[in-house]
Structures are given as structure tokens and as C-alpha cells.
Amino acid sequence: GGRFLVSVWDRLEDNPVPRITHETIATFFPSDPAQFYTIPFSLHDPAVVSRLLEGAGFVDVRWERLHKTGTSPSAADAATGLIEGNPVYVAIMQRRAAALADIEATVARNVAAAFGDHPLRCPLRAIFFSAQRPR
Template sequence: MADATAAFVGKIPENYDRYLAPLFFDAFAADLVGRLPVSDGMRVLEVACGTGIVTRRLVERLGGRGTVMATDLNEAMFAHARTRLPGPHDAKYRTADGTSLPFESGSFEAVVCQFGLMFFPDKAAGAREAFRVLTPGGVYLLNVWDALERNPVPRITHETIAKFFPSDPPRFYTVPFSYHDPGVLASLLRDAGFADVRCERVAKEGQSPSATEAAIGLVEGNPVYGEIMQRRPEALAEIEAAVAANLARELGDRPLRAPLRALVATARRP
């Protein structure tokens, strides 16, 4: 990806965690972590931990029975995650590229990745690395977004923003929703060596107190903000107001309820 769509910097991590966690991520974090089989002494690696939305749930689920190593390539997101789980026994943190992990082979009983694989420039390398660092019998749990047209909140946001830039629309929202074929995902995991591969479409619901608050997160809580600021910074407030109005028109307001669709995959290293 170009830098504009990859940069989670400035106030973006704070806005992402505040506004988008309840709107997009919390429900799927609970689903993904709930699939983790827990055993005493287990070591869990989280890849692409972002602001720690899944990390916090992993620590809670393990309940002191195991350890969590949370990794991310983006240091700004990483720094925010640390503020939410500051205790030395909560989780360990390390900057790491999911396609080239700095760990010995067979170091973890589980690898977890929420909505990260779509951003990997080499997805096959990401799957191979997850396989490599797992112990035999270890599990890989991950999710990716379903298609943009099956997720109305980002679809409405993307379409609304694009109307302000007819000749050069921001493209960030096309990236997270670009890897949505369950057959392709399952083949990726099998080709990496995984067995017992399961991939299913899962529906959840997110929520925001209002369409206005949702619009703040949707515009200022991810790299589309940088794309807008590069093009027409003076239009930011107008864009947010338009996003809020269109969300409220299609999905209601106070609260805004967001139908969500994702693919959830589980796999095991033989």
C-alpha cells in the first residue's frame, strides 16, 4: 500500500480506539478470542495488535494461565496499546512485521490476528510465518472483513467521501475489504501447511452512540484522514457532516447500529 493508506499516525490511534472499537472491532474481538482453547502455560502471539483491542481480551481470557506477546509494525498504534495495558504482567509488546516475525520456530501455542492480514503486502508470507512460530498442534485464529458491499457503514462512508473527490477519491476503504473470498483464504492457509482449516462468514452488530460520533471515527480514525488532508483539508467538517447524515438516513441514529460481516478462520499446525 501507499504510505497514505498505511499510516496510522497522529491522533488516528486514539480516535480508532475510542470511536471504531465499539463500532467495528469489539464484537469480532470477543468472537475470535472466544475460539481460543486455553491451557496452562500457553504462549499466545498476537500479530497486528493495533491499539490492543484483542490484546485486552486475550489477557482476560487467559486469566494468568498463559502469556501474551502483542506485536505490530505501526509504532503509533503500538504506543496506544501500551497505555491500555500498562502492567508488566498483562502483556509483552514487540515491534514486528507479520511477514517476518522475530521469533524462533515453535515458540507459541496460538497465533491470533484480527483484521490484519488484509494489509499484508505478502499474505502468503504472513501465513507461513504464523505456521512457523507455532508448536505442533498449535492454532491460528484470524479474521478478515467480508466485502465492502456487505458492510454498510464503511460502504456508505467510502461512497460519501468519494463524492467530494470525483477525479481522485481516497481509496483507503477499498483495502480492508479487499480480501473476502473464503476459498482463497482457506487455500492460503492450506498452502502454508495448516490442517483442519475452517473459514466461515460471521455476522455481528456494532454500535455508536450517534451517527456524528461514528463519522468522527470513520473519517479521523484511520488513514483516510490523511488522504483527505492531502486533498482538501478545508472540507473535513463538511465531509464528516455528510457521512453522519448518510449513516443516520440508512441506519438510524442515537444509537447507530452497524450490521457487520467478516470471515473468521481457524487452522492447526499438524
């Protein structure tokens, strides 16, 4: 036996800075929006994750929502990480590499308008699961 611990992001709608990033990037590619941000936020239903864990043989599945505050020295730093630090960067490079600086600046501006700047502070929501593996 053993204990399995995992956390997943809650809904994209409940994580506003990634949501703003996703929506802003989409405005640059309206006919072919990058879909990366829909993936890490797709396992937000505790019932679905619980069924997956139980289907894998785990018991005593428990979960709780975590409400945290994310911080970044600036909205521009956050925008750089949110874009260049994950696969959405590849999607941007494939669609229109020359737009990268404009996209990052627009994301930074939109995020700062919603949550401030120097530093940026924003709400984050995740779901923490624990489950037991029987012997």
C-alpha cells in the same frame, strides 16, 4: 503445532456503514477518490484465504461468516471514527483538508438516514478462520 485464528472483513457491500463512508468520501474527490476502504475489505473470499493459509503450511482450515450489529452513540461519533480513525484521514488531508468537517457531517447524515441515530445500529459482516499448524 498450534491453532491459528484470524478474522477478516467480509465484502464492503456487506458492511454498509463503511460502504456509505467510502462512497460519500468519493463524492468529494471524484477525480481522485480515496481508496483506503477497498483494502480492509479485500480478503473477503474464503477460498482465497483458505489457499493462503494452506500455502503457508496450515491444515484443517475452517471458516464461518459472522453477522454482528455495530453500535455507536451517534452517527456523528461513528463518522468521526470512520474518518479520523484510519488512513482515509491522511488521504483527505492530502487532497483537501478544509473539507474534513463537511465530509464528516455528510457521512454522519448519510449513515443516520440509513441506520438511525442516537444510537446508531448497523449490520457488520466478517469471516472467522481457524487453521491448524502441523507439528
